[in-house]
Amino acid sequence: MTKEEILKRVDEEGIKFIRLQFVDIMGIPKNVEIPVSVIENALDNGVLFDGSSIEGFVRIEESDMLLVPDTNTFSVLPWTTAGSPVARIICDVKKADGTPFLGDPRYILKKEMEKVRKEFGYVMNAGPEAEFFLFKRDEEGNPTTITHDSGSYFDLLPRDLGEKVREEIVTTLQSMGFEVEAAHHEVAEGQHEIDFRYSDALRTADNVVTFKLVTKTIALKYNLHATFMPKPVRGINGSGMHTHLSLFNEKGENIFYDKNGKFELSDEALYFIGGILKHARGISFIANPLVNSYKRLVPGYEAPVYISWALRNRSALIRVPAARGKATRVEFRSPDPSANPYLAFALMLAAGVDGIRNRIDPKEPTNIDIYELADEDRKRMGIKTLPGNLMEAMEEFLKDSILVETIGEHIIEKLVDAKKKEWDDFRIHVTDWELKRYLCIY
Numbered sequence: 001m002t003k004e005e006i007l008k009r010v011d012e013e014g015i016k017f018i019r020l021q022f023v024d025i026m027g028i029p030k031n032v033e034i035p036v037s038v039i040e041n042a043l044d045n046g047v048l049f050d051g052s053s054i055e056g057f058v059r060i061e062e063s064d065m066l067l068v069p070d071t072n073t074f075s076v077l078p079w080t081t082a083g084s085p086v087a088r089i090i091c092d093v094k095k096a097d098g099t100p101f102l103g104d105p106r107y108i109l110k111k112e113m114e115k116v117r118k119e120f121g122y123v124m125n126a127g128p129e130a131e132f133f134l135f136k137r138d139e140e141g142n143p144t145t146i147t148h149d150s151g152s153y154f155d156l157l158p159r160d161l162g163e164k165v166r167e168e169i170v171t172t173l174q175s176m177g178f179e180v181e182a183a184h185h186e187v188a189e190g191q192h193e194i195d196f197r198y199s200d201a202l203r204t205a206d207n208v209v210t211f212k213l214v215t216k217t218i219a220l221k222y223n224l225h226a227t228f229m230p231k232p233v234r235g236i237n238g239s240g241m242h243t244h245l246s247l248f249n250e251k252g253e254n255i256f257y258d259k260n261g262k263f264e265l266s267d268e269a270l271y272f273i274g275g276i277l278k279h280a281r282g283i284s285f286i287a288n289p290l291v292n293s294y295k296r297l298v299p300g301y302e303a304p305v306y307i308s309w310a311l312r313n314r315s316a317l318i319r320v321p322a323a324r325g326k327a328t329r330v331e332f333r334s335p336d337p338s339a340n341p342y343l344a345f346a347l348m349l350a351a352g353v354d355g356i357r358n359r360i361d362p363k364e365p366t367n368i369d370i371y372e373l374a375d376e377d378r379k380r381m382g383i384k385t386l387p388g389n390l391m392e393a394m395e396e397f398l399k400d401s402i403l404v405e406t407i408g409e410h411i412i413e414k415l416v417d418a419k420k421k422e423w424d425d426f427r428i429h430v431t432d433w434e435l436k437r438y439l440c441i442y
């Protein structure tokens with residue numbers, strides 16, 4: 001969308017305010033709202049803001065930052081402010097002089113995509129399946145972990161509030177230009193999934209951030225709390241963000257498909273899988289970024305633990321769905337929806353392309369239930385596991401030069417510091433489990 005088209009639509013729809021949106025290094029949406037009277041200047045020159053107050057951005061002595069609107073992301077929000085329509089534009093964060101800011105997650109993804117485009121002529125498409133829970137709120141409006149239903153996978157609950165919420169989320173997303181492919185109840189009580197059509201990795205990352213915002217906003221309207229926390233309730237499935245990945249060339253051809261190849265997969269597809277498997281332990285630090293993420297990555301709850309690939313086996317870390325031709329893709333199953341999508345997609349692309357560049361052999365697919373194998377059998381087959389906690393994942397990430405180079409020193413320094421503090425807070429916290437287990441005995 002051009003600047004002129006934006007100005008025309010703002011005038012036609014009576015929009016009074018524009019939200020300039022971006023994310024911090026944790027992937028948390030931030031925004032500044034400007035009146036429509038200054039939108040033309042904002043589109044031409046950007047908007048200065050104080051970056052020192054944003055998680056992981058800059059120090060106070062270098063705080064002036066610039067929001068540069070990406071006009072292609074203009075969208076009218078399906079709710080109002082003070083009775084007037086509101087629009088949003090996603091922005092790139094730059095230094096005050098207009099040069100790229102190395103702490104902007106969106107820039108990190110754009111940089112990696114451009115690097116791969118120049119080297120190979122490839123564009124990575126991504127299609128995430130972000131799961132979430134809907135919980136009741138208490139009388140004071142605070143979130144609980146009490147689910148609103150007792151449904152399970154694909155259940156139809158026509159009288160259930162969750163059905164209404166999910167339907168409104170879908171219609172809202174469609175009004176914002178999303179192509180929604182499926183919406184359904186997930187395995188756990190109160191758990192849902194809405195899948196939107198794949199697109200290039202940058203647009204998809206933008207869409208993930210928007211999807212989360214819309215989901216939380218619509219849930220609040222029904223006095224429910226939507227959470228993308230990976231494992232909010234012990235003993236039931238956690239929420240994942242399985243991500244379907246494919247590479248297309250400049251002719252619009254899916255390079256993962258080869259009708260004469262092994263499993264009808266091209267060498268590039270197999271090498272891409274090999275690259276993801278090689279770097280999977282380090283990717284976990286970004287794709288599973290919370291202490292809580294590793295409560296989900298345990299056997300028994302449909303979350304992948306073992307580093308392997310398969311054609312249809314859902315116990316593997318990477319699955320290749322049956323579709324072929326233009327729909328050929330690989331499904332990376334460990335990421336969860338708390339991940340910063342810009343950083344997560346950047347690492348998936350870097351890892352996969354490293355596999356292509358270095359012809360990394362993924363070996364034969366593991367088409368058996370890995371959960372049922374004995375430990376000695378998994379060791380004999382060379383099947384490793386994902387990290388068991390956040391600190392282990394951080395160690396794996398920091399010793400992986402490909403991943404470190406992709407994210408860059410600025411974000412790594414800020415992110416590592418934040419995650420060490422998170423781990424220390426968790427480590428010294430006395431939990432209810434400890435009190436129940438030890439208080440009376442000792």
